[in-house]
Amino acid sequence: MKAMLAAVVLVLATACGADRSGAADDGTTLTLWTRAATEAVSKAYADAYNASHRNKIEVTAYPNEEYPAKLASAAGAKALPDLFAADVVFAPQYAAQGLWADVSEQFKSLPFKDSVAPSHVRAGTWEGHNFAVPHTIDLSVMLYNKDLYAKAGLDPEKPPRTLTEFTEHARKIDQLGGDVHGTYFGGNCGGCVEFTLWPSVWAAGGDVLDADGLSAKVDSPEMAAVFAVYRDLYDQGVASPASKGEAGPTWLGALQGGKVGIAPGPSVWLDAIEAKGVEVGVAPIPGITGGESTFVGGDAIGIGATSSKAEQAWDFLAWTMSDEAQVEVVAKRKGVPVRTDLAANKHSSADPRLVTVNGLVAKGKTPYARNFNATFNDPQGPWLTTVRGALFGDASAALMAGNEAITKSLRQE
Template structure:
């Protein structure tokens, strides 16, 4: 189901929804706490395929503190989440709160299907340092609809053991794409099943997370924000496509990478067979679990010229769907997530990124340099803002992935490849 179809569904649902519950309209004079506002179980939906370990810990921490209003957490398959939300709103069967892939929030905000929390949360001091990428998409026409649930940022992970074997300095990761290519060539030359680079060939989301920042760092703009906006602008688009095509031709990626649809993306770096890879902060723990003896480092994703960098800030928001009867408790759960104690003793202790920048200076991160390194990506990160992200970028049949696959695996003229994708993106954005 496309998000355009979903938007139409939830727009109709909004017309038939009727008045909100008394709790959901009583925001102005309610003071949020980190405890129960009322008794009884809270229902929460969250997508699968995200940072389940982190969400489970957050819910467990809330439940331990608030036994009278525990959160019952249900995971919905990622590919079904948007449709499930739309159907729930249409039928009036919604959870009290939910985690939402942050990139889809603007479309639901525009369709008036999330509870406007502005009066309840706008004065919170914690929002001043909350992840800017999250808060950008949590805001629609100056109204606030949610807060960060967890943050994922993309960065360049590199295998120090393979760097050393290839005669490279393990403490000097590449600072530009030409340097990355040169390093990858040397690592691939080690032979066997070792490759210098990893490129997910059939995963639109993986590529916007890891290849998109290479374009941003090279001065490009990718998505069309809305009708009339121009996508795929700047020389960096073609430069990065040519870079990736050359990496494939040079044999710097495994042949099997071409079929990667995201299911095993998170397991690639920990295999020890990849020299460098754009991936996320979640891979620190995963790689260590997979390959405890492997030494690795983290750097910022580079652009064409030295010391130009970018990152994709992803993750989830926690929001309240229209029809929720437990808005005050849901808001208190948000306050709990942003509290100093939870930021440090739950997020940071588990070596997950804090969602407030002022909480990054903590004892757990100081003891773990890799988390400090990946946290630097927050300073150069961005989150696309468009009402048609799925159709333009994330759809397996969308113009973004089609463009990338033609660039990576065919000899088609790149100017034509880009022009075709640009045309499709503009047509999609014109319908928003």
């Protein structure tokens, strides 16, 4: 797949210079591809845009696991859609491979450019040029069961402000006994662990990668300390035993069951958990002694490099970041706005938890690495082996060996 993508870079770069003349909203039909996980939001954007513009957006969604190959095939055939979104961790790779058109000048002209999610903007930047903008945002937060907090004698309105307090709260809830557990985590899921544990490393002032995404820093004192917290909670039985085998599919269900006290997880799960009758509190993910951060996930979107409708496509992208779209499409659906200046708006202000979540966009990070997916998300990559060793084996040796293997993977051509 990499070879095929690399082979078409020059062709795509040439296509970026295609004719972009004509009025931006002139009745053009634009194709937009997205992965299934983002389909609902993409269609909500399209429906609202189509209702107020002459241009029309046609959304096509593909299964998450098939989507990268679908894009690679389209790139090889020089037939990318006019617009396509992708998991934001793929953004540096796609930008480097020339799959998106350069939108640097258009982005610079936005009056609100400085408030667009900075970590997403960075992810879509390659060699100083902007190729993608935020499409959807998903954040990692602490989700806690208010009923279990009350039963354990904890204040449901006072979540932990340090990872040390997190362990204290989890242990106290675990003492309720029965089938109740203090916490839960995805111990057999590389993506789950990076999404929920890395923010504690960042909150403590540490990092996981260097600025260029070519060298790992997973053998740092901060990373070792965070892994030690979860390792101890598992060894002591405070974390559910099922945490060791959790590969992702049943992660949400464990929190919906109402038997887990507090656990880091995706902010988008808030409604899904409450739908099962669990009253949920939300808090930032802290470091060992304080601070707070989040993994700014979600999807980035750009203009397909082979599109001949770049001006019309940018009209749509600029509109999706406007006050109208972010408040009446995203915030109205309880989503996270892609702009930091809209964290508090007429919809989110009705629920203080949403204001808390939205405010984390400016404080979090999106890891930047061209080979991120193969290194960290692929179950066959070096990260999951590192995770398993750090949580359930020889932690020191796992982090040291993992750092070397991850760096090697990051530098793979």
